[in-house]
Amino acid sequence: MMTSGAVDREKEKKVVFVTVGTTCFDALVKSVDSRHVRNELKKRGYTNLLIQMGRGSYIPRKSTMQSCGEDESLVVDYFTFSPSIADYMRSASLIISHAGSGSIFETLRLRKPLIVVVNEDLMDNHQSELAEELADRKHLFCASPQTLGQTIQTMDLDSLLPFQSGDALPVAKLINKFLGFPAE
Template sequence: MPRSPGESNPVFVTVGTTSFDALIEALDSERTVKVLEQRGFTELTLQIGRGTYAPTTLRTRGAFKVRVVEYLPSIEREIARAGLVISHAGAGSVFETLRSGTPLLVVVNERLMDNHQVELAEELAERGCLRWCVADGIFGAIEALELDGSGFARKAYDPGECSIKERLEELLF
């Protein structure tokens, strides 16, 4: 949903507690700020985790604020205030964001071995809950966002019912 003019509309980028330098490096350009501003966002926080790449090009520009942090005690607050979350495809970060209802752009780390991230991202994208890309495709994905600061149209995530307790009871009793 679009925010009112003048209202803060942050973008939160997270790699969780991992290292995903390819994502942070892909975003480290003045183009990032320009494209996000054009899409109605007002600030950018990058949580870079254990990565070794420290952004050198991203800078606060005018009213658009840029903040880089290694870790946060909790990403819940950042997710709740964000107009868009750009996240690695770690299940914890993905499902925490989906539960919040914040638009989510997942970036799959292609360098991981036995990469289950693509499967998770594809399944949730097919359900209409999020969009996904690889680090090299981040600008195309950002440019595809709505111009009104709403991110993109999506379906609400339905976590469904966990029936393992019932299944175990059926088997045991």
């Protein structure tokens, strides 16, 4: 009984992966660590919360699965950096990321649902431009640390459109043309 239950649980494991890249973004870590956001994630059926916290100093509360009792809480774990973030992304059902273009496009290429949280403390906040544009085009959801809980509550994952990967060929063609190289 126990083992089959464990297998079931393993099968139903739905991981939320939070990543701040190489930045320091305590406001995001604090936000996902809040009771409100945890509750919303649980309501959505997510079972695990894994946080890549980068250079931040805020330590989230770790918790392991409480197997007894009806009220199963979210399993929470965290780490600072990892050389293979792609593996965590692949195994996640939802990714909550900072607004860096690297993380954004890596997630979109993996066709994973994505919530981008914009760091409002950054001085030159051009990062929100990209997140907002891609949210307008329905490739991801855009939130702030304050609105994250609400976004999780109201998001409709089926409304997301897959992102068509870009192409560097137009640039290469223009460079060739400019330099007078024959087109192939």
